[in-house]
Amino acid sequence: MGKLERHVTITDVAALAGVSVGTASKALNGRGSLREETRARVREAARQLNFEVNAGARSLHSGRTYTVGMITTDTIGRFSIPVLMGAEDALGAGQMSVFLCDGRDDPIREQYHVKTLIGRRVDGIIVTGRRTEARAPISPALPVPVVYAYIGSADPDDCSVVPDEAGGARKAVEHLLAVGRTRVAQITGPEHHHSARVRAGAAAERLAESGLAPAGPTLFGAWSEVWGRQAIGMLLAGGADFDAVFCGSDQIARGVADALRSVGRRVPEDVALVGFDNWGVMVEGSQPPLTSVDMNLEGLGRTAAEMLLAAINGSPSPGRHARPCHLVVRESTAVPLVPGAA
């Protein structure tokens, strides 16, 4: 474990350099007017002692901690991780450290974390979660700015950075139309889930705009492969006529792909398939690899962090900011390898 040395203070550094603490502070921070020789002497002393300035003591003065809190309302998971990473990235570049708090879907716990963060005098807070549905603000009035990422705040004056899922769904449908499909079926997650409804609704709307009716009713179920396989069974049993399936998630799409293959329907020749989330291990493991809508979660996190930094510096960006999704095309929608033929 190494020797546990005592923490070095600026007093130690000043003593070693033979100057006063005030002078040492100025030397290390490039303030005041000092001879270059003095500065160098202090710097050398600091280096020699492995001095790291006590951030707590410093912020006592500046009022800034260069620290932000990140609260996941529900458990840290597949969606919050990329958001978290994007935020960490953007904040790290601004020399800020991140306190990570897991709310575990428990409002009490969440409230406790908010209080703790305020106590730690974070400069701001990022709230994220597993679903995109708007949620109640974490607190009516806080002394620091708050930005919601992925999950949105129900208060329209709060700053929220969310994916444009409807736009993503429309892009998926447009792509299917572009590769010549007209009988599009939909299989998605639970009906009570906001994302399932939004994605399915937007897709249906886009079809209607092209004068097309959906190939059968939208099948709501679960966000799982098992459901994807079941749903295809239902679709086939019902004699539905479809040449494409837009799925609410990659897991569902993968289940669909497997089920279609096992009944001898070829993807994409007979049925084109689009998933949602662009989850690497799913889209790549699938046979064939899946075309999917990417919500750019990392970008979402980065943007949220940048907006938080701006808010901390006095330029808030209130309101709901929807960020575009983009489509990543793979074999499951059979785009010709030679682009000219499109």
Added chain:
Amino acid sequence: MGKLERHVTITDVAALAGVSVGTASKALNGRGSLREETRARVREAARQLNFEVNAGARSLHSGRTYTVGMITTDTIGRFSIPVLMGAEDALGAGQMSVFLCDGRDDPIREQYHVKTLIGRRVDGIIVTGRRTEARAPISPALPVPVVYAYIGSADPDDCSVVPDEAGGARKAVEHLLAVGRTRVAQITGPEHHHSARVRAGAAAERLAESGLAPAGPTLFGAWSEVWGRQAIGMLLAGGADFDAVFCGSDQIARGVADALRSVGRRVPEDVALVGFDNWGVMVEGSQPPLTSVDMNLEGLGRTAAEMLLAAINGSPSPGRHARPCHLVVRESTAVPLVPGAA
């Protein structure tokens, strides 16, 4: 964004309660000798003003920040998340907050994070990473205790909490033997990857202990489904005779399952299959669901956090602590539904 109120200090509280700051402090912390009526008055004032004590100022005194740093040596990912969550859980119970730092496989970046954490006067540091192979200590001597979780430290005096992968592999083989398999093939990840070698080596050893030779050479490749499918192709093409496959990861196992199904070999009737990692979405999405070795990453994180807390309180646990893995049995190894028949 709510009104951005100024931070409330204990001076404000004291003024509102009509007492001195010292008294206010005592009232809020249950120290000193005060009339209950006074305490109540101060508490009420604090509540009314939404007072949260400034943790930085407090720790200036106590020398403790009730904060720990968590550094992932490589990118935050599938393995570090559960570890992180376990740690967060154990630390949260001890009222500690977690600074999350992503090292991104960059030693410079990592070193920067270490310095930052020391500057923030964390009480301790947890280091984790994507691989189990021992790594160089993050720093030769730090003023705070360090615990390595999942990834181990090369210094045997450091405290490391790691999974007993070899033990896990042995359990997998024992299970295969128990369900009557004797011709066990192995497909795993890249040969240069520590986990791949350890798991494969331990499995082979366990087979040898029962007087069995492996069914063909261990196939090293990648940690992907695609590789699993390819490898089965190689095995079949080579005319290997096997009734079980022990895979280095669930992804590989899943690829194997798909490939076997597509050539008409039944799992588990013809070939029993065991994966590694017990990664929910993989083992459950697979057809059939996979028996897999679980490294209990969350438990690892929790243990690491507990050991760190102990070290902070003066009772370090130096050395490498291997934690057992356990086997989760599912359909891919055809255990009879009626336990009596085993």
Added chain:
DNA sequence: CGTACGGAGGAAAAGGCTTTCTCTGGCTTT
């Protein structure tokens, strides 16, 4: 009735750092 004691709460120092103010030589300026 005077002293001692204990309870209640105030005053002040400490903890590490930044920043403003002040002080001291050594120059320049007239």
Added chain:
DNA sequence: AAAGCCAGAGAAAGCCTTTTCCTCCGTACG
């Protein structure tokens, strides 16, 4: 040569809490 400046560095105040040490007052006891 006297006045004025400036660079360079120290002294001290201030940030927010905690904690130690005091004081004050009332009560109990000798």
